[in-house]
Amino acid sequence: MKKVIVGLLGCGNIGSGVVKLIAQMREDIRRHYQLEIEVRRALVRSTEKKRIPEVPASILTNDPDQVLNDPDISVVLEFLGGEQPAADYMARALRAGKSVVTANKMALALHWPELQRAAEESGSGFYYEASVGGAMPIIRMLQSSLQANHITRLSAIINGTTNYLLTRMTDEGMDYQTVLADAQRLGLAEPDPAADVEGEDASYKLSILSSLAFHAHIPVSDIQREGMTHISQVDIKCAGDMGYVIKLVASASREEDVVDAFVSPVLVPKIHPLASVKGAFNAVYLHGHAFDDMMIYGRGAGSAPTASAIVSDLICAAQESNAASSTFEVVEGLSESVRMAQDRTCAFYLRLQVKDNPGVLAHVASCLSGQKVSVRALQQPQGSGDGAQITILTHPAAESSIRKAVSAFDAELVTVMNVLRVEE
Amino acid sequence: MKKVIVGLLGCGNIGSGVVKLIAQMREDIRRHYQLEIEVRRALVRSTEKKRIPEVPASILTNDPDQVLNDPDISVVLEFLGGEQPAADYMARALRAGKSVVTANKMALALHWPELQRAAEESGSGFYYEASVGGAMPIIRMLQSSLQANHITRLSAIINGTTNYLLTRMTDEGMDYQTVLADAQRLGLAEPDPAADVEGEDASYKLSILSSLAFHAHIPVSDIQREGMTHISQVDIKCAGDMGYVIKLVASASREEDVVDAFVSPVLVPKIHPLASVKGAFNAVYLHGHAFDDMMIYGRGAGSAPTASAIVSDLICAAQESNAASSTFEVVEGLSESVRMAQDRTCAFYLRLQVKDNPGVLAHVASCLSGQKVSVRALQQPQGSGDGAQITILTHPAAESSIRKAVSAFDAELVTVMNVLRVEE
Numbered sequence: 052m053k054k055v056i057v058g059l060l061g062c063g064n065i066g067s068g069v070v071k072l073i074a075q076m077r078e079d080i081r082r083h084y085q086l087e088i089e090v091r092r093a094l095v096r097s098t099e100k101k102r103i104p105e106v107p108a109s110i111l112t113n114d115p116d117q118v119l120n121d122p123d124i125s126v127v128l129e130f131l132g133g134e135q136p137a138a139d140y141m142a143r144a145l146r147a148g149k150s151v152v153t154a155n156k157m158a159l160a161l162h163w164p165e166l167q168r169a170a171e172e173s174g175s176g177f178y179y180e181a182s183v184g185g186a187m188p189i190i191r192m193l194q195s196s197l198q199a200n201h202i203t204r205l206s207a208i209i210n211g212t213t214n215y216l217l218t219r220m221t222d223e224g225m226d227y228q229t230v231l232a233d234a235q236r237l238g239l240a241e242p243d244p245a246a247d248v249e250g251e252d253a254s255y256k257l258s259i260l261s262s263l264a265f266h267a268h269i270p271v272s273d274i275q276r277e278g279m280t281h282i283s284q285v286d287i288k289c290a291g292d293m294g295y296v297i298k299l300v301a302s303a304s305r306e307e308d309v310v311d312a313f314v315s316p317v318l319v320p321k322i323h324p325l326a327s328v329k330g331a332f333n334a335v336y337l338h339g340h341a342f343d344d345m346m347i348y349g350r351g352a353g354s355a356p357t358a359s360a361i362v363s364d365l366i367c368a369a370q371e372s373n374a375a376s377s378t379f380e381v382v383e384g385l386s387e388s389v390r391m392a393q394d395r396t397c398a399f400y401l402r403l404q405v406k407d408n409p410g411v412l413a414h415v416a417s418c419l420s421g422q423k424v425s426v427r428a429l430q431q432p433q434g435s436g437d438g439a440q441i442t443i444l445t446h447p448a449a450e451s452s453i454r455k456a457v458s459a460f461d462a463e464l465v466t467v468m469n470v471l472r473v474e475e
Numbered sequence: 476m477k478k479v480i481v482g483l484l485g486c487g488n489i490g491s492g493v494v495k496l497i498a499q500m501r502e503d504i505r506r507h508y509q510l511e512i513e514v515r516r517a518l519v520r521s522t523e524k525k526r527i528p529e530v531p532a533s534i535l536t537n538d539p540d541q542v543l544n545d546p547d548i549s550v551v552l553e554f555l556g557g558e559q560p561a562a563d564y565m566a567r568a569l570r571a572g573k574s575v576v577t578a579n580k581m582a583l584a585l586h587w588p589e590l591q592r593a594a595e596e597s598g599s600g601f602y603y604e605a606s607v608g609g610a611m612p613i614i615r616m617l618q619s620s621l622q623a624n625h626i627t628r629l630s631a632i633i634n635g636t637t638n639y640l641l642t643r644m645t646d647e648g649m650d651y652q653t654v655l656a657d658a659q660r661l662g663l664a665e666p667d668p669a670a671d672v673e674g675e676d677a678s679y680k681l682s683i684l685s686s687l688a689f690h691a692h693i694p695v696s697d698i699q700r701e702g703m704t705h706i707s708q709v710d711i712k713c714a715g716d717m718g719y720v721i722k723l724v725a726s727a728s729r730e731e732d733v734v735d736a737f738v739s740p741v742l743v744p745k746i747h748p749l750a751s752v753k754g755a756f757n758a759v760y761l762h763g764h765a766f767d768d769m770m771i772y773g774r775g776a777g778s779a780p781t782a783s784a785i786v787s788d789l790i791c792a793a794q795e796s797n798a799a800s801s802t803f804e805v806v807e808g809l810s811e812s813v814r815m816a817q818d819r820t821c822a823f824y825l826r827l828q829v830k831d832n833p834g835v836l837a838h839v840a841s842c843l844s845g846q847k848v849s850v851r852a853l854q855q856p857q858g859s860g861d862g863a864q865i866t867i868l869t870h871p872a873a874e875s876s877i878r879k880a881v882s883a884f885d886a887e888l889v890t891v892m893n894v895l896r897v898e899e
Contacts, residue, residue, distance in 0.1 A: 072765055076623050083690055084622065180620070186766030188612075188620030196604070196612030198508065199500050199786035266507055324772060327751055341496055341783035342610030342773060348748060349769035359765035362623035 052087050055369040058118035058149075059093035060140055061130035062106055065154060066093065068354035069128060069361050070105045076362065086369050092118050094131075119143050126176075126368045128361060129153040138162040145169035145177060150368035154181035154357055160255035160271050163262060176371065178364035183256040184209055184333045185356035187349040188363075193263040200339030202264040204304040206317075206474065209256045211331035211351040212240050212247040213279050213299040218329045221287050221296055227280060239331065249278035250314035253301045260335065261303035261312050267389045269303065275313035282316050286402060286469050289442040290318050293428060295400075296326045300474065311392035318400050318473040324348075325474075394451045398427065398473035401443040401457070404466040408438075411464050415441065418459040422452035444473060476511050479793040482542035482573075483517035484564055485554035486530055489578060490517065492778035493552060493785050494529045500786065510793050516542050518555075543567050550600075550792045552785060553577040562586040569593040569601060574792035578605035578781055584679035584695050587686060600795065602788035607680040608633055608757045609780035611773040612787075617687040624763030626688040628728040630741075630898065633680045635755035635775040636664050636671040637703050637723040641740075642753045645711050645720055651704060663755065673702035674738035677725040684759065685727035685736050691813045693727065699737035706740050710826060710893050713866040714742045717852060719824075720750045724898065735816035742824050742897040748772075749898075818875045822851065822897035825867040825881070828890040832862075835888050839865065842883040846876040868897060 059066050073080075073088050080086050090110060098111040118124060119140060127144040129151060131137040138158040141151050146169050153159060159166065159182050170177035180190045184207075193202075208214050212234065219230045231248075234240035246252050254274045261269040279299045290297050295318035303312040319326045324346050328334040333351025338344055350356040405411045412431075419426060428444040445453070457467055483490050497504075497512050504510050514534060522535040542548060543564060551568040553575060555561040562582040565575050570593050577583060583590065583606050594601035604614045608631075617626075632638050636658065643654045655672075658664035670676050678698045685693040703723045714721050719742035727736040743750045748770050752758040757775025762768055774780040829835045836855075843850060852868040869877070881891055 072623055079625075079690075080622075186621070186763075187769060188616050191615065191620050192612050195791060196615050196787050197610070197783065198504075198790050199496055199783050201503075266503075324751060327748060339610075339783065341779045341786075343777075343780055345611060345771070345773035347769070347771045350767045353767075355765045356767055359621065359623050359763065362765075363620050366622050367619060 052081065052085050053369065054087045054089065055125055056089050056091045056123045057126045057128060057365065058091055058121060058124040059128050059130065060115065060118060060137070061132070062093040062095050062102065062111075063130060064354055065357050065361075066128070066130040067103050067106060068358040069130070071103060072355070072358040072362050073365075074105045080366065084366055084370065086366065088365065088369070091124055092121060094118050115140060119147065124149060126150045126152060126365060128365065129155055129158075131155070132157070134158050134161055138166065141166055142169045145175045146173050148173050148175055150176035150178065152178045152361055152364040152368060154179070154361060156182040156252070156255040156259060160258040163258070163268055163270070176368045178368055179259070180364050181357045181360035183259055184335060184347075185349060185351045185353060186359040187333060187335070187347050187351070188360070189260065189335045189347055190263065192347065193260065197337070197339055197342060200341045202337060202339045203306065204338040205260060205264055205302070205335060206325060207257070207260065207301045207333070207335040208298055208325060208328050209260075209301050209333050209335065209351060210247055210250070210253040210299060211333060212244065213253075214328065214333070215239055215331045216248070217279065217282070217297060217299065220282070220284065221291070224284060226284055227282065248280050250276045250299065253299065253314045257301040257303060257312055257314060260301075261310065264303065264337070265305045265310055265389060267310070269310060269312055269389075273312065273391045275315070277313070277315035279316050281469060283469075285440075286471070289402060289430065289432075290400065292430065293442070293444060294321055295319060295473070296321055297471070298325060298328075300325070305389070308389045309392050310389045311395050316471050318471055320474065323474060394449050396447050396449050398447050398475055399445045399450075399453050400469070400471045400473050401445070401453075402468040403441045403443070403460075404438060404468050405441055406438050406464045408464060411439075412441070414461060414464060415443075418456045419443075419445070421459065422448070422456040424448040424452050424456050447475070476505065476509050477793065478511045478513065479549055480513050480515045480547045481550045481552060481789065482515055482545060482548040483552050483554065484539065484542060484561070485556070486517040486519050486526065486535075487554060488778055489781050489785075490552070490554040491527050491530060492782040493554070495527065496779070496782040496786050497789075498529045504790065508790055508794065510790065512789065512793065515548055516545060518542050539564055543571065548573060550574045550576060550789060552789065553579055555579070556581070558582050558585055562590065565590055566593045569599045570597050572597050572599055574600035574602065576602045576785055576788040576792060578603070578785060580606040580676070580679040580683060584682040587682070587692055587694075600792045602792055603683070604788050605781045605784035607683055608759060608771075609773060609775045609777060610783040611757060611759070611771050611775070612784070613684065613759050613771055614687065616771065617684065621761070621763055621766060624765045626761060626763045627730065628762040629684060629688055629726070629759060630749060631681070631684065631725045631757070631759040632722055632749060632752050633684075633725050633757050633759065633775060634671055634674070634677040634723060635757060636668065637674075637677075638752065638757070639663055639755045640672070641703065641706070641721060641723060644706070644708065645715070648708060650708055651706065672704050674700045674723065677723065677738040681725035681727060681736055681738060684725075685734065688727065688761070689729045689734055689813060691734070693734060693736055693813075697736065697815045699739070701737070701739035703740050705893060707893070709864075710895070713826060713854065713856075714824065716854065717742075717866070717868060718745055719743060719897065720745055721895070722749060722752075724749070729813070732813050733816050734813045735819050740895050742895055744898065747898060818873050820871050820873050822871050822899055823869045823874075823877050824893070824895045824897050825869070825877075826892040827865045827867070827884075828862060828892055829865055830862045830888045832888060835863075836865070838885060838888060839867075842880045843867075843869070845883065846872075846880040848872040848876050848880050871899070
């Protein structure tokens with residue numbers, strides 16, 4: 052029986068869930084993995100606050116050094132959240148030769164090179180399965196199951212809040228503000244929802260996934276980002292009529308040494324496996340040259356699924372199997388030369404409000420054809436008060452051409468209500 | 476740069492695909508994993524037959540000892556297929572301290588205790604990701620990502636041939652024999668399709684998955700097995716009308732120390748993620764107490780996806796990360812005491828051909844209620860020539876009660892056309 056002594060940085064909702072799961076699985080972990088886990092110390096803000104019975108007052112401390120400098124502690128679990136001091140503490144722990152397990156996508160994505168180097172140089176294990184997709188083992192898949200592939204594309208629904216909002220908007224015909232207020236009441240959206248609905252959270256996760264998939268660092272700042280607050284019931288209905296659902300998709304693709312990565316609302320065909328991912332569920336769809344298409348689907352958040360991933364990482368760390376650091380040579384990976392795409396080609400959805408004027412369709416068509424954008428489908432539902440509405444699906448076209456075509460529309464005749472990407 | 480010398484047992488379609496993928500990924504494997512892979516020897520039936528350029532005649536041999544006794548060969552890839560001599564060769568290789576990588580579900584499922592013990596006792600790595608679900612990393616998920624869970628259930632579509640047949644029967648309204656003949660012409664079904672359509676192949680795979688999920692050996696002989704050859708267009712249409720699709724499902728559940736495992740046709744609700752798994756795709760749906768619901772979906776067969784899993788295992792074996800053997804204590808696992816369920820409770824679908832006789836529905840209802848089976852839905856489409864047809868969905872009931880109720884039907888009045896399980 053091997054004993055592993057663990058220190059916690061933070062012990063809120065997630066941390067407590069982890070301690071509870073360790074207690075619950077103690078017997079199984081002994082029997083199946085010959086491991087004895089002791090939670091020795093937990094850094095908290097208040098040592099006075101009453102905790103769950105599995106977190107006795109005797110292990111609480113205000114002093115990070117009690118965790119970071121204790122030579123007996125070999126694995127540090129980080130639950131502080133946010134960028135700092137989490138990133139600094141993790142780097143310190145790694146440099147001190149401790150394994151680190153974290154769910155902190157923000158600190159991880161923003162300090163990727165520094166943290167990966169610290170792990171590699173000290174030979175410490177660095178595990179972050181819980182940082183993306185809750186219990187779904189997408190990190191381990193990329194690190195130790197799909198190595199024999201050139202991964203060319205990943206498309207993911209990795210923000211549960213926005214998927215919950217869009218699912219209810221789609222299924223119940225509610226508008227964004229109403230669903231948001233309801234989700235906030237239910238605790239499914241933050242009082243300030245910006246990090247979710249503006250796609251920030253998804254961009255941190257996409258930075259992590261694409262860096263692993265492409266063996267190169269894809270910084271958050273290189274990810275194009277567009278939120279979902281401008282998606283209206285009209286868009287959802289128009290997309291539905293044409294056979295699509297609107298999802299907030301985090302997408303990254305690589306062709307030779309060019310990488311494209313964005314988070315944005317996307318029209319997904321109803322028959323695509325991602326279209327059936329509803330509510331707070333997450334999914335990652337991957338394409339590789341040998342495995343072809345693959346998808347993993349599961350609960351992307353929540354205390355228990357997150358704890359599932361963290362305790363799994365802890366067991367791996369305790370076994371020193373170091374799947375994480377041994378199968379991804381980071382410093383090497385960081386130096387692999389890729390560049391970000393300046394433009395991208397895909398199909399687009401355009402929703403236009405137009406003057407009820409016989410020449411307007413010809414004008415729109417000519418602006419599009421002027422940029423060699425060809426139309427695949429066009430719908431003109433009955434006009435609303437302000438004139439007519441046109442929705443257009445294009446054939447694949449360069450995004451720059453779409454932008455140019457749109458900017459050529461006569462503002463007297465055409466108001467652009469929305470331009471969205473379409474998944475094929 | 477670490478060098479790993481590999482021996483092949485068999486070099487047909489899959490083996491050649493693996494050698495090709497190793498060659499294709501050589502540079503990437505060097506760069507990302509600091510590994511140099513040399514294929515030293517390949518056991519084949521004919522050393523004369525012309526092979527792909529990546530398999531030079533100089534490495535071919537008829538003599539298994541040239542692979543099994545070569546001390547330089549540290550990893551053996553087994554592609555012989557079938558039970559023997561594959562199982563014996565693998566056991567020999569493991570006992571000689573070589574890591575073994577295999578896609579051979581039959582040899583693995585039928586010799587599970589012997590092979591696992593050989594690996595454990597010699598400390599050799601034993602990898603079999605490709606044995607279930609092609610490139611989908613379901614084995615690694617169970618071994619090293621979902622450890623902190625009591626897995627209570629898995630439902631899987633793990634036979635591509637039958638899923639292809641049922642998909643076309645459903646989508647195109649074709650009958651079984653026509654689709655089968657077409658699949659055989661296309662090379663998607665064997666000339667003798669029994670191993671697939673009778674559920675044998677799926678039962679080998681289910682034995683492997685459930686043994687890992689439940690940390691106990693679930694032998695193939697303990698798996699209830701029912702094929703799909705008795706599924707007719709009528710069943711598919713009746714199920715469709717009631718909101719279900721028929722899939723050949725491999726299912727295993729554990730409650731305390733009781734395990735139930737079966738392969739059979741199942742009515743799956745159209746909104747269940749498994750329902751959308753079409754054609755030759757595979758998927759495994761899991762439930763665990765912490766991670767809740769999860770699904771992985773991908774190509775279950777084919778030379779390239781299988782090679783993807785094998786080369787991934789080979790990289791893990793070469794790195795000696797031994798995820799497989801280190802995270803699953805087999806001898807311990809084998810001794811965990813479980814017993815197989817004698818009965819099971821689920822909803823059932825019954826299709827009955829009945830005499831056009833006013834008393835018959837009352838008779839059927841009374842036989843069911845006599846066994847405390849309650850009816851959730853009942854449909855009587857227009858009668859065919861021989862009388863009327865009744866389809867019934869029951870509420871969850873013990874399978875033994877259903878069998879008793881059915882055997883109480885008056886054979887003069889009722890012919891039982893089909894009894895199928897229903898997933899909820």
